[in-house]
Amino acid sequence: MVFWLKSRQIASWILVPLLVAAWSLGMRARTPVEAGQNAASQKQPDHPEFPPGDGREAVMRLCVKCHSPNIILASGQDRKGWENTITKMVHLGATGTDEDFTDIADYLTANFPVSSVKKIFVNSATDKQIAEVLEISIDDAKALIAYREKIKGFKSLEDMKQAPGVDVKKIDAKKDCLVFGNAAPPPST
Numbered sequence: 354m355v356f357w358l359k360s361r362q363i364a365s366w367i368l369v370p371l372l373v374a375a376w377s378l379g380m381r382a383r384t385p386v387e388a389g390q391n392a393a394s395q396k397q398p399d400h401p402e403f404p405p406g407d408g409r410e411a412v413m414r415l416c417v418k419c420h421s422p423n424i425i426l427a428s429g430q431d432r433k434g435w436e437n438t439i440t441k442m443v444h445l446g447a448t449g450t451d452e453d454f455t456d457i458a459d460y461l462t463a464n465f466p467v468s469s470v471k472k473i474f475v476n477s478a479t480d481k482q483i484a485e486v487l488e489i490s491i492d493d494a495k496a497l498i499a500y501r502e503k504i505k506g507f508k509s510l511e512d513m514k515q516a517p518g519v520d521v522k523k524i525d526a527k528k529d530c531l532v533f534g535n536a537a538p539p540p541s542t
């Protein structure tokens with residue numbers, strides 16, 4: 354009897370910590386996965402249009418201070434062209450080492466070469482430009498701009514597809530011609 358009682362007590366002494374340990378192990382097992390996901394999403398900032406490669410990091414570090422890096426997506430250029438753009442940015446106040454700028458020139462030349470695809474900034478394009486690129490009527494383009502003003506700019510392709518009466522298929526077909534984000538650098542404070 355006494356022994357029985359004791360063993361039950363002992364059992365709970367052992368069982369409770371065991372349960373706690375198992376529970377906390379379970380918690381711990383989940384944490385690294387979550388941490389991994391966080392690290393991954395921090396590594397891949399929200400600019401999937403920029404393919405991975407040497408120089409991407411430098412672009413995201415140095416070319417995002419005054420305007421969205423999306424400004425880069427609108428202009429495909431050869432190496433000379435990109436070097437000229439970088440030189441212009443340095444005159445405007447971009448800072449970095451020579452190595453950074455060489456990496457950026459290499460990266461941009463490789464990933465954003467001269468292209469025949471005409472691109473537009475959807476948030477600053479005129480009705481005429483939008484009509485031309487999407488191959489829609491001027492009236493449809495005007496409606497798109499009215500919606501653009503209402504929602505204070507398209508942040509993504511999805512935003513644009515929400516516009517009333519829009520032909521989603523045409524937007525999808527031309528998505529490589531559409532650059533989101535602001536063309537104009539934000540007003541300096």
Ligand code: HEC
Nearest residue numbers: 415416418419424425428438439442445446447448457538
């Ligand atoms: C110190 C602020 C600043 C930094 C940093 C900066 N830019 Fe700019 N960028 C500007 C301004 C201002 C304009 C608008 C110039 C104009 O309208 O003439 C601009 C415009 C552009 C344009 C549009 C085309 C053109 O030539 O006007 C591109 C492309 C561009 N920047 C690329 C870059 C790249 C690549 C980097 C990183 C090396 C960079 N920018 C860093 C200020 C900056």
